[in-house]
Amino acid sequence: MQFAVDRTAVHGRPALRVRGELDIATVARLAECVEAELSAAPRGLVVDLTDTAFMDSSGARQLARTAKRAAATGTALQVVCPRSNSAVRLVIDLLELDRLVPVVETAGLTDGEVGS
Amino acid sequence: MTTSPPPAAPDPVRRQVDADALARCADEPIAVPGAVQPHGALLAVTEPGLVVVVASAGAAGVLGAEVTGRTLADLLPPADLDRLRAALAGDLAEAGPLRVSPGGRELDLVLSRSGDLLVTEWEPVAGAEQAGAAWHRRLPTVLQRLSAPTSLDGLTGVLAREVRALTGFDRVMVYRFDAEWNGEVVAEDRREDLEPFLGLHYPASDIPAQARALYATQWLRLIPDAAYTPVPLEPPLVPGTGRPLDLSGAMLRSVSPVHLEYLANMGVTASMSVSLVDRGRLWGLVACHSYSGPHRPSHADRTAAEFLGRTASLLLHTTDEAGEHDRAVAVARREAELVAAVGRTPRTPATALVDGVLTVLDLLPAAGAAVRLDGRLHLLGTTPPAERVAAVVAAVLGAGGATDRLTRALPGFDDVAEEASGVLAVEVGGGRGDFLAWFRPETPREVSWGGDPHTSKVTDGRLSPRRSFARWTETVRGTARPWREHEVAAARALAGHLGEAVLARAAEDDRLSAALQRTLLLEELPKVPGVALGARYRPSEADVVGGDWYDLVPLPGGELAVVLGDVAGHGLSAASVTAQLRHALRAALLRDEGPAAALSALNQLVGALLPGEMATVVIVQLDPGTGRVALANAGHLPAVHAAGGVGRLVTDGRGPALGLLDAVPYPQAELVLDAGDRLLLYSDGLVERRGRPLPEGIEALREAVAAAAGEPQEVVDGVVAALDPAGDDDVTVVGLARV
Numbered sequence: 001m002q003f004a005v006d007r008t009a010v011h012g013r014p015a016l017r018v019r020g021e022l023d024i025a026t027v028a029r030l031a032e033c034v035e036a037e038l039s040a041a042p043r044g045l046v047v048d049l050t051d052t053a054f055m056d057s058s059g060a061r062q063l064a065r066t067a068k069r070a071a072a073t074g075t076a077l078q079v080v081c082p083r084s085n086s087a088v089r090l091v092i093d094l095l096e097l098d099r100l101v102p103v104v105e106t107a108g109l110t111d112g113e114v115g116s
Numbered sequence: 117m118t119t120s121p122p123p124a125a126p127d128p129v130r131r132q133v134d135a136d137a138l139a140r141c142a143d144e145p146i147a148v149p150g151a152v153q154p155h156g157a158l159l160a161v162t163e164p165g166l167v168v169v170v171a172s173a174g175a176a177g178v179l180g181a182e183v184t185g186r187t188l189a190d191l192l193p194p195a196d197l198d199r200l201r202a203a204l205a206g207d208l209a210e211a212g213p214l215r216v217s218p219g220g221r222e223l224d225l226v227l228s229r230s231g232d233l234l235v236t237e238w239e240p241v242a243g244a245e246q247a248g249a250a251w252h253r254r255l256p257t258v259l260q261r262l263s264a265p266t267s268l269d270g271l272t273g274v275l276a277r278e279v280r281a282l283t284g285f286d287r288v289m290v291y292r293f294d295a296e297w298n299g300e301v302v303a304e305d306r307r308e309d310l311e312p313f314l315g316l317h318y319p320a321s322d323i324p325a326q327a328r329a330l331y332a333t334q335w336l337r338l339i340p341d342a343a344y345t346p347v348p349l350e351p352p353l354v355p356g357t358g359r360p361l362d363l364s365g366a367m368l369r370s371v372s373p374v375h376l377e378y379l380a381n382m383g384v385t386a387s388m389s390v391s392l393v394d395r396g397r398l399w400g401l402v403a404c405h406s407y408s409g410p411h412r413p414s415h416a417d418r419t420a421a422e423f424l425g426r427t428a429s430l431l432l433h434t435t436d437e438a439g440e441h442d443r444a445v446a447v448a449r450r451e452a453e454l455v456a457a458v459g460r461t462p463r464t465p466a467t468a469l470v471d472g473v474l475t476v477l478d479l480l481p482a483a484g485a486a487v488r489l490d491g492r493l494h495l496l497g498t499t500p501p502a503e504r505v506a507a508v509v510a511a512v513l514g515a516g517g518a519t520d521r522l523t524r525a526l527p528g529f530d531d532v533a534e535e536a537s538g539v540l541a542v543e544v545g546g547g548r549g550d551f552l553a554w555f556r557p558e559t560p561r562e563v564s565w566g567g568d569p570h571t572s573k574v575t576d577g578r579l580s581p582r583r584s585f586a587r588w589t590e591t592v593r594g595t596a597r598p599w600r601e602h603e604v605a606a607a608r609a610l611a612g613h614l615g616e617a618v619l620a621r622a623a624e625d626d627r628l629s630a631a632l633q634r635t636l637l638l639e640e641l642p643k644v645p646g647v648a649l650g651a652r653y654r655p656s657e658a659d660v661v662g663g664d665w666y667d668l669v670p671l672p673g674g675e676l677a678v679v680l681g682d683v684a685g686h687g688l689s690a691a692s693v694t695a696q697l698r699h700a701l702r703a704a705l706l707r708d709e710g711p712a713a714a715l716s717a718l719n720q721l722v723g724a725l726l727p728g729e730m731a732t733v734v735i736v737q738l739d740p741g742t743g744r745v746a747l748a749n750a751g752h753l754p755a756v757h758a759a760g761g762v763g764r765l766v767t768d769g770r771g772p773a774l775g776l777l778d779a780v781p782y783p784q785a786e787l788v789l790d791a792g793d794r795l796l797l798y799s800d801g802l803v804e805r806r807g808r809p810l811p812e813g814i815e816a817l818r819e820a821v822a823a824a825a826g827e828p829q830e831v832v833d834g835v836v837a838a839l840d841p842a843g844d845d846d847v848t849v850v851g852l853a854r855v
Contacts, residue, residue, distance in 0.1 A: 007503070021806060024686055028491030029506075036503040054806050057663075057684035061730040065775055066730075071333035087809040093538075095732065095751040099780075 013044035022059035067101035152368035156239035180219030215725035272303035284405035340412035386411035390425035444602035500532035538596025545615025556596035646740030650829030662846035663690035674755035680797035681733030711735035711748035712784035763822035801845035
């Protein structure tokens with residue numbers, strides 16, 4: 001699948017849908033999009049990995065950096081990655097990224113329901 | 117023509133021009149108006165008989181004698197007639213006005229030809245304004261001054277000043293036409309109390325094509341009294357031709373009523389214009405206005421003004437070229453400075469271009485610039501939003517690399533027209549999609565008008581500077597100042613240098629990081645009593661050094677710590693982070709507080725000294741004597757413990773990857789490595805493969821470890837062979853057993 005980052009919205013929050021393989025070759029494009037969103041310091045931001053086919057350590061590191069940047073801008077960041085996407089979800093679990101940023105099954109949850 | 121400016125004389129008749137006035141203006145027979153202005157008389161006569169065929173009404177009043185049916189021989193004193201005949205024998209263009217005195221009145225007689233007829237125009241000397249001999253004595257100085265400037269601004273500035281000094285108009289402007297015949301006031305000299313018009317723009321429609329064609333051949337036009345009543349020619353049609361007399365070359369030619377309305381709206385009471393022609397093409401105009409009644413400079417002064425215009429016209433090209441040359445040299449010099457800055461900091465070319473005293477935005481005149489190097493985008497000045505830059509640049513690169521009308525040339529960019537109607541983009545080699553780009557805003561956003569269009573006193577009326585400005589604004593919407601050839605050349609040259617620098621750096625990086633990597637790997641596995649070890653490191657086939665490392669640290673008490681880690685990222689930066697982590701972890705392990713404590717310490721170090729970096733690492737600490745193993749894992753793939761033909765993933769003793777959380781305690785797992793057991797640590801390169809979910813890779817590994825037999829090195833080799841990892845990442849595997 002061709003890598004792409006689509007800008008959409010979920011419940012009024014800006015959302016970045018990451019499709020294809022998020023790796024060292026493509027991670028800069030996610031970084032650019034994230035930077036563009038966070039420069040406006042939105043209240044919330046969703047990074048949706050539902051359709052992300054693959055994520056390497058560079059991709060994971062970018063998620064971590066995004067989480068820290070979001071914290072700095074006061075943006076409630078939420079990462080969507082359903083368990084059905086085991087390829088990516090396992091990376092998140094191994095790294096325990098969910099201790100840094102809420103990782104949820106679907107973007108349908110409200111902020112109040114988001115765990116951790 | 118409709119040059120410029122002040123308050124509208126409320127002339128109800130002239131202001132009743134309807135909305136189609138401009139359209140009609142374009143169709144007006146300006147060369148054959150059938151009338152002349154009243155400040156002189158026109159007689160069209162036959163040659164060689166000099167019989168009057170057409171005369172302006174009231175010519176008798178000017179010449180002091182009846183003209184109908186007469187010949188010039190009847191009207192002129194013999195001496196004047198002789199000079200006239202002499203002039204006719206030569207080149208009329210060189211004749212200049214003849215000072216004649218029919219009936220005792222002193223008149224300037226100007227000659228031209230129209231069809232088969234000789235057009236004679238008679239203008240009274242009395243009543244004309246004279247600059248006087250003083251100005252004409254200054255002519256050498258004036259010419260010196262005119263040729264001194266090395267820029268067009270300088271040249272046109274001198275021209276406006278000197279023409280005003282010469283002719284005494286209240287305001288003298290120099291207009292310049294662009295490629296589409298839109299006009300701009302580029303220089304102005306005016307009475308102190310007048311509103312400035314410098315910077316005003318006019319749409320091409322203000323000066324119709326037929327008027328421009330006329331101006332290219334007739335260098336000077338004069339309207340001494342903008343409120344004049346046209347004087348008809350009699351008869352209206354030239355006898356024997358059925359056509360009106362062509363007045364293209366006549367100084368008394370009556371002008372378009374639309375033009376007079378325009379002048380009236382601006383409060384102009386007298387006007388004069390001189391053409392500026394560059395190598396045959398109308399380049400611009402010197403436009404002169406009076407606002408306080410009729411104003412008629414003498415014929416001699418007008419001739420001098422035309423002479424200045426012609427002289428300036430000859431200088432336009434070289435001055436413009438000199439200016440262009442200076443600008444090109446300046447751009448090239450800045451390009452060289454930027455290249456030098458990149459050369460001083462080859463590791464961080466983007467920093468040299470973006471953070472220096474001189475930035476890439478200074479290279480050439482633009483409002484914004486974008487630098488994408490190593491996949492990172494940097495923006496300077498006014499640019500499209502970051503997320504739009506790549507798309508804009510890609511589209512422009514696909515369309516040749518430069519446009520001064522983005523939205524008009526390419527669909528889908530209306531949202532960025534404001535800041536990026538002009539885009540100049542160049543690729544930086546290296547195949548990473550790197551580029552440099554410069555942006556220019558839509559032209560109307562760039563221009564300034566000396567006056568304030570909102571408070572201007574000259575903004576009323578259908579035809580006014582403000583209306584012109586507004587119409588011009590519509591004309592140029594979506595366009596930007598064009599990119600000059602030397603600017604495009606400089607941008608390409610800079611990108612070329614960058615591409616080479618990036619390639620050279622990449623090659624050097626590869627050497628450096630490979631060298632660094634070698635120091636991170638062990639030349640030879642240490643001999644530790646009671647422990648058998650096997651290891652395998654296979655670099656990425658992509659020729660990029662990854663962030664894997666492993667280490668064996670014998671501890672003072674006889675235990676052995678085995679480390680396997682992976683820093684996120686590739687290349688030199690990952691390799692240097694790897695080196696730091698390896699050494700810091702060694703130091704932490706040698707404190708002998710156990711693997712979990714070592715991870716906590718290492719995590720704090722990453723948070724404090726390597727912000728933004730992330731690494732995973734697994735540590736096992738083995739007591740060879742007892743087989744007791746302490747294991748701690750920071751986000752790394754689980755170790756595989758093979759015992760009795762069964763492979764088990766060690767999933768406890770886990771904490772987050774290093775660098776995620778600032779201060780976090782790591783748990784520690786305990787297990788026992790019996791004789792014959794194997795413990796295997798590995799990097800993700802072994803199990804990660806595109807198209808295969810990671811859990812399947814790990815499961816395949818677990819089975820391979822369970823099935824493998826022999827010494828740790830054989831197990832390691834067997835597992836690598838079985839999993840046959842893809843070559844796009846480095847692969848590190850360490851196995852250990854007790855002996």
